[in-house]
Structure formats: structure tokens, C-alpha cells
Amino acid sequence: xxESVTTTASTSAGTGKPFLELKNLQVHFxxxxxxxxxxxxxxxxxxRGKTLGIVGESGSGKSVSSLAIMGLHKGSRAKVGGExxxxxxxxxxxxxxxxxxxxxxxxAMIFQDPLSAMHPFYRVGDQLVEAYRVHNEVPKSVARKRxxxxxxxxxxxxxxxxxxxxxxxxxxxxxxxxxxxxxxMCDPQLLIxxxxxxxxxxxxxxxxxxxxxxxQKEFNSAIVIITHDLGVVAQxxxxxxxxxxxxxxxxxxxxxxxxRPEMPYTWGLLGSIPRVNRGGDHRLKSIRGTPPSLIxxxxxCPFQPRCDYQQHVxxxxxxxxxxxxxxxxxxxxxxxxxxxxxxxxxxxxxxIKPNL
Amino acid sequence: MSTSTAAEQVIRAGQGEAxxxxxxxxxxxxxxxxxxxxxxxxxxxxxxxxxxxxxxxETLGVVGESGCGKTTTGRLVTRLDEPTGGSIxxxxxxxxxxxxxxxxxxxxxxQMIFQDPFSSLNPRQTIGTIIAAPFQIQKVDSEGxxxxxxxxxxxxxxxxxxxxxxxxxxxxxxxxxxxxVARALALRPKLIVCDEPVSALDVSIQAQIVxxxxxxxxxxxxxxxFIAHDLSVIRHISDRVxxxxxxxxxxxxxxxxxYNHARHPYTHALLSAVPxxxxxxxxxxxxxxxTGDVPSPLNPPSGCRFRTRCWKAQDICAEQEPPLVQIGAxxxxxxxxxxxxxxxx
Numbered sequence: 001x002x003e004s005v006t007t008t009a010s011t012s013a014g015t016g017k018p019f020l021e022l023k024n025l026q027v028h029f030x031x032x033x034x035x036x037x038x039x040x041x042x043x044x045x046x047x048r049g050k051t052l053g054i055v056g057e058s059g060s061g062k063s064v065s066s067l068a069i070m071g072l073h074k075g076s077r078a079k080v081g082g083e084x085x086x087x088x089x090x091x092x093x094x095x096x097x098x099x100x101x102x103x104x105x106x107x108a109m110i111f112q113d114p115l116s117a118m119h120p121f122y123r124v125g126d127q128l129v130e131a132y133r134v135h136n137e138v139p140k141s142v143a144r145k146r147x148x149x150x151x152x153x154x155x156x157x158x159x160x161x162x163x164x165x166x167x168x169x170x171x172x173x174x175x176x177x178x179x180x181x182x183x184x185m186c187d188p189q190l191l192i193x194x195x196x197x198x199x200x201x202x203x204x205x206x207x208x209x210x211x212x213x214x215x216q217k218e219f220n221s222a223i224v225i226i227t228h229d230l231g232v233v234a235q236x237x238x239x240x241x242x243x244x245x246x247x248x249x250x251x252x253x254x255x256x257x258x259x260r261p262e263m264p265y266t267w268g269l270l271g272s273i274p275r276v277n278r279g280g281d282h283r284l285k286s287i288r289g290t291p292p293s294l295i296x297x298x299x300x301c302p303f304q305p306r307c308d309y310q311q312h313v314x315x316x317x318x319x320x321x322x323x324x325x326x327x328x329x330x331x332x333x334x335x336x337x338x339x340x341x342x343x344x345x346x347x348x349x350x351x352i353k354p355n356l
Numbered sequence: 357m358s359t360s361t362a363a364e365q366v367i368r369a370g371q372g373e374a375x376x377x378x379x380x381x382x383x384x385x386x387x388x389x390x391x392x393x394x395x396x397x398x399x400x401x402x403x404x405x406x407x408x409x410x411x412x413x414e415t416l417g418v419v420g421e422s423g424c425g426k427t428t429t430g431r432l433v434t435r436l437d438e439p440t441g442g443s444i445x446x447x448x449x450x451x452x453x454x455x456x457x458x459x460x461x462x463x464x465x466x467q468m469i470f471q472d473p474f475s476s477l478n479p480r481q482t483i484g485t486i487i488a489a490p491f492q493i494q495k496v497d498s499e500g501x502x503x504x505x506x507x508x509x510x511x512x513x514x515x516x517x518x519x520x521x522x523x524x525x526x527x528x529x530x531x532x533x534x535x536x537v538a539r540a541l542a543l544r545p546k547l548i549v550c551d552e553p554v555s556a557l558d559v560s561i562q563a564q565i566v567x568x569x570x571x572x573x574x575x576x577x578x579x580x581x582f583i584a585h586d587l588s589v590i591r592h593i594s595d596r597v598x599x600x601x602x603x604x605x606x607x608x609x610x611x612x613x614x615y616n617h618a619r620h621p622y623t624h625a626l627l628s629a630v631p632x633x634x635x636x637x638x639x640x641x642x643x644x645x646x647t648g649d650v651p652s653p654l655n656p657p658s659g660c661r662f663r664t665r666c667w668k669a670q671d672i673c674a675e676q677e678p679p680l681v682q683i684g685a686x687x688x689x690x691x692x693x694x695x696x697x698x699x700x701x
Contacts, residue, residue, distance in 0.1 A: 057558040057559065057560060057561075058529075058558055155647075157648070171649045172422070173649055174649065201421040201422055201585060202421075202585070202587065202626060202629040202630055203421060203625060203626065203629045203646045204421075204649070205629065205631075206628075206629035206631075206643070206645060206646075207645065207646070207647075209631070210645065228558060228559060229631070230559070230633035231630065231631030231632055231633045232631050233633075234631060234632065234633050234634060234635045234638055235631040235635075235638050254635050255635055255636070258633065258634065258635055259636075268560055269559060269560065270633065271563075272559050272560045272562065272563035273559055273563070273588065273633055274563075274566070274588040274589050274591060274592035274593075275588055275591075275592075275632065275633070275634075276587050276588040276591055276615070276627065276630045276632055276701055277615075277632055277634070277637065277701040283567055283570070284563035284566055284567055284592065285563065286560060286561075286563035286564040286566075286567055287560035287563070287564075288564075290528050290530060290531070290561065291558070291560075
């Protein structure tokens with residue numbers, strides 16, 4: 001870690017500002033068919049040493065948000081609004097050369113598909129070395145030593161030989177490890193993992209998740225893990241954000257989300273997954289319909305066309321206006337739903353919980 | 357889903373003939389070297405001697421890591437691929453080496469649903485043409501014409517029959533998988549091989565398709581060979597489950613027996629690796645961590661194939677291959693020298 005980074009980290013800790021803070025992030029893509037509103041007002045905070053899980057179906061805007069934190073929409077036609085504060089620096093308004101200095105150094109990303117995220121023509125080791133030498137003026141031999149160290153650290157056998165292999169010579173799990181090693185080359189303080197284990201088998205997934213948790217303890221980094229797998233979130237995250245149609249529909253500590261969820265979409269998600277520790281021939285509670293188009297978002301609540309609990313709301317506010325993301329209870333649990341809190345709690349304990 | 361107890365299973369296995377019986381099935385893919393004078397230098401033993409049986413109306417789940425041979429097994433059963441050895445018997449008829457023409461009548465009985473709903477539908481054909489293809493190939497005339505039959509099928513799987521003339525790209529992933537289900541269902545088969553039918557879908561859509569498959573099974577008394585890597589889905593849908601590792605079946609049992617009283621260390625490792633959507637349960641669970649990757653099927657380890665990653669491995673494991681033997685409850689078989697029960701989930 002370079003000195004300047006260390007000082008800024010300590011000052012920001014001193015002022016009590018969160019390490020990562022997103023304020024009303026919006027990402028819109030103009031297309032021939034109309035404006036694609038991929039993210040509409042995403043806000044969350046994350047401290048160092050903590051893990052935030054972002055859950056949602058495809059098209060809910062989770063990956064697009066992570067690309068925005070990396071500044072990877074710059075230079076595209078995407079319109080990014082709102083604020084992203086990382087360690088006292090605002091990223092949305094930052095120029096490309098500035099954010100390029102941060103990438104790798106402060107923020108690093110692990111992509112879903114390690115085969116397409118690594119360059120097939122270059123040796124794995126050389127790609128790691130390059131990542132290091134972009135940010136640090138060191139001779140190749142130093143960078144190589146560090147690369148071999150990290151390959152060893154992420155559990156690649158005989159790393160000094162594997163350093164010279166090409167990505168296709170690695171198995172899927174090893175490629176994902178190599179990519180984690182690449183992301184860690186410059187000791188980033190924030191690690192964004194976009195579906196890091198979706199392409200992997202359960203046994204390898206368990207290894208990778210363990211590795212990420214170990215490394216987090218060691219480097220005290222913050223992790224944003226984006227996934228559709230609720231099991232992965234339950235294992236990794238302290239806080240969870242549930243996204244739907246480009247909006248946060250529910251957010252809170254992991255135990256609140258899994259044991260006291262209040263948004264009908266979260267109920268649907270929890271009901272639609274089969275459980276490995278429970279038998280029985282119950283039917284899965286699927287959510288009817290399909291996720292909305294981001295060009296024509298439904299009027300009012302984004303989940304309203306698929307929601308089965310609208311009769312509990314008086315009037316037509318479900319179809320009329322977007323509910324606010326309101327805090328409930330004492331813990332930082334926020335829900336976007338028109339149904340009244342007491343009623344939601346009652347519905348959950350009476351109708352939803354027995355079937356989970 | 358039919359709810360069959362272990363006892364019923366045994367009775368059925370003893371009395372009725374299985375719908376599909378697979379014995380010693382093998383598929384070796386030759387590895388050659390040289391361009392003009394190709395010579396075989398080895399073989400990838402994708403499937404290396406497996407026995408399976410499926411009864412009418414039953415779901416057999418096949419689970420394992422990638423590269424363990426589950427998909428190849430599905431392709432061999434549907435005879436999309438030619439087995440190297442062993443036999444496949446369907447309703448008493450030997451299908452193992454039938455020619456394409458002789459195989460054709462059996463294709464009505466055995467259908468397949470594929471993993472990727474994007475590449476398994478021809479983008480240049482309308483949905484109507486795709487679902488009508490089985491009728492045309494098999495020269496089946498249905499009452500009221502093919503179009504009516506196709507539209508009835510579309511309605512049954514939850515598609516709007518008015519979308520008859522649309523193209524696959526106009527549908528979402530879940531809807532496309534419904535098209536695949538309708539096509540497989542067209543000729544009222546007895547057995548459908550489902551190769552990872554829900555793994556490409558979002559969770560809420562996945563539940564819709566799983567429910568649809570279960571409803572269709574009840575309605576048409578279908579048997580499924582359900583191949584998946586997701587142990588939760590397998591537990592939900594299967595009556596019996598076979599666990600595969602490197603081309604071999606290492607454990608097979610009734611669903612609840614397997615999940616609650618697994619005997620093979622590989623099954624233990626698989627089950628303990630599943631992240632359950634239950635933070636408190638996860639915190640209390642014993643976790644077995646396998647190290648390394650699955651060995652290459654080109655050169656599998658001697659004796660027990662799992663021994664290189666097994667924490668119980670002894671000398672005997674390298675010398676002798678453990679046979680798949682009956683252990684515990686009826687119908688429960690495991691291939692391990694040191695089988696024992698262990699509470700993992």
C-alpha cells in the first residue's frame with residue numbers, strides 16, 4: 001500500500017464519513033428504442049472490513065451499478081448521475097486519468113467470467129505483473145515476485161511454474177483464483193465481486209468464498225458482492241441490498257432480510273428457492289410474470305405488476321406512485337412498499353413465514 | 357412429484373421392469389495425435405461404467421461437478437451419442453447400438469430439454485414451426501391439425517397461443533425454456549432427459565419452470581432424468597438421486613435418505629459446500645472443504661477416483677476400486693471403502 005493512500009484512509013476514518021457511500025446513483029442508457037433506466041437512485045454505505053451483498057434478478061441494475069463505481073461507464077453513452085464517495089473522493093465527476101489511477105489501486109473488480117476477463121494471448125503471470133507496474137514504478141523482477149506470492153496466496157499449486165501458463169491452461173476455479181490474485185495485486189481497499197462464483201461448482205465456490213473472507217480479514221478491505229444466489233449472500237454479507245427494476249426495494253442487515261423481510265418481492269425470492277436442508281414435497285412459491293423492461297418501467301411501484309398483496313393497500317397508490325424507501329424498526333432496515341408496516345409484519349408471520 | 361417411500365421403491369424395483377435400465381454404460385472420447393497418421397494416445401473416460409434405472413413417473417436426479425459425465429450420460433440415454441460400452445434398455449428393448457432409422461420410433465418416447473434456452477432454439481424458425489417439428493419428423497397427424505395441437509401445448513406450458521408466429525428472440529429466457537418444454541412434450545414421451553433445465557434462469561423464473569415440470573409429471577406420468585449441479589433443486593424435484601464423480605456413480609439413494617444419511621465422503625463434501633439461504637444455519641454448520649480440482653478424466657487416479665481429494669484415503673483406496681454396494685436403507689448404494697454417516701446439513 002502506498003503512503004498517500006494510507007493517510008487519506010486514516011483522515012476519512014477520523015471525520016467519521018463512511019468508506020464508500022453511494023448517493024442517489026442513476027445510470028441511464030440512451031438507445032434507439034428509448035432511454036434504458038438501468039439504475040434509478042441507488043444509495044448505500046459500506047465500511048472497511050465489511051461486506052455488502054447486492055441481490056436481484058438479471059436486469060435489476062446490479063452489475064451496472066458496480067461498473068459505475070469502477071468508473072467504467074466513462075467514455076460510453078451512459079448518463080451517470082448522483083454521487084459516489086470513496087474514501088473522501090467523489091468518483092462520478094472524476095476525469096478518466098484520475099479514476100484510472102484509482103482503479104486497481106483502491107478499487108478492484110472480480111468479474112463473473114474469468115475466461116473472457118483475462119486476455120487469452122498473454123501469460124497469466126504477465127497480466128498480473130502489468131496490473132502492478134501500472135501503479136507502482138518497480139522493476140519487473142519485483143512485480144514478478146509479488147505476482148508469484150499472490151498466486152501462492154490464492155491457492156494455486158506451484159505458482160512459480162503456473163506463472164508462465166496461459167489462461168486456457170487453467171481450470172475454471174484456478175482462473176477465478178488468478179483473477180482474484182490480479183485484483184489484489186495493488187492491495188485495493190474496495191473489492192467489487194460481480195457474480196464471482198456463478199460459473200463454478202459448489203465445492204470450488206466454497207473454496208473461493210472462503211478465500212475472499214480470509215483475504216478480507218487480512219487486508220481489512222471492503223467487499224461488494226453482487227449475486228443472484230441468496231445462499232452466497234447469507235454466507236458472505238453483513239448487509240444486503242435487494243434491487244428490482246433499477247431500484248432498491250429493501251435493504252438491511254442480513255438477518256433482518258432473511259428472517260424479517262417486509263417487501264413482497266423479497267418474500268417471493270425467499271419462497272422461490274428450493275432448500276437443501278429441507279425435504280418435503282411442497283411447491284415452490286414462484287413469482288408470477290417476468291422482470292420489467294427497463295425502458296418502460298411500470299407506473300408506481302416497480303414490482304406492482306407481479307405483486308400479490310396489492311389488496312392490502314387502500315386506493316390505487318401501488319399503480320400511482322413509487323413508494324419511498326422508508327426505515328422501519330431500530331436497525332437500519334429500509335423497505336419500499338405501500339403496505340403499512342404493521343400489516344406487512346402480520347402478512348409475513350401469518351402467510352409467508354410458515355411456507356418458507 | 358410422486359411421493360414414493362423406500363419400501364414402495366423396493367417393491368417396484370422387484371416387481372415391475374424399469375422404464376429405462378442402464379448397465380455398465382461407458383463413453384470414451386479418443387485422444388489422437390498426428391494429422392495424417394492419427395493414432396490414439398489415450399481416452400477421456402467421460403462415463404466409465406455406470407448403472408442407473410428409472411421407473412415410470414419417477415424422477416432420478418443426477419448431480420455432480422462439471423466434468424463428471426452427467427451431461428454425457430444424458431446424451432447417451434437419448435442416443436445423441438454412441439456409447440463405447442454397456443447397454444441401454446428402454447421398456448425391454450435394447451437401444452444401445454440401434455441405427456438412426458431404427459432409433460426413430462423410440463425418439464417419441466425419450467425426449468430432451470436442454471440447458472441453454474438461447475442456443476437450443478433455431479433463431480430463424482417461428483415458435484409454431486419449432487414446436488411442430490416433432491409432429492412433422494415423426495409424421496404424426498393430430499386431431500384438428502398440427503397447429504391446434506401446438507397451440508394447445510403452448511397453452512399447457514404457460515405461453516400465449518397467439519404468439520404462434522413469433523421468433524425465439526422475442527421471448528425471455530424463462531419463456532424460451534417453456535418453448536423447449538413444449539417441444540419435448542409434443543409427442544407425449546414417457547421419459548424426458550432434462551439437462552440443467554433451470555440453471556440459466558433467474559430464481560423466480562426457475563421456480564416457475566420447476567413447478568411446471570412437476571405439474572406435467574403428475575398430469576402425463578412422465579419419468580425425468582434430471583441432470584443438475586444445484587443440490588437444492590435436485591432435492592426438491594427428485595425421487596431418487598445419483599451422485600457422480602469422474603464418470604462413476606459414487607452414491608445413489610432415495611432423496612431423503614441421501615440428503616439425511618449420505619455415506620460417501622464426496623456426497624458429504626458436496627452437501628456441506630452448498631451455501632444455504634439461512635445465515636444462522638450456516639454459522640452452525642460443519643463445513644468440509646475439498647482442496648484442489650477434479651483430476652483429469654484422461655488419466656483418472658487408480659482405485660477410488662475420489663481418493664486424491666478425500667480426507668479418509670488409506671492405502672487400500674489406491675489399490676482397489678470400491679464397488680457400488682448396498683448400504684443402510686433399501687436402495688441406498690455407495691462406493692466407498694470407509695462409508696459412514698455424518699451430519700452435514
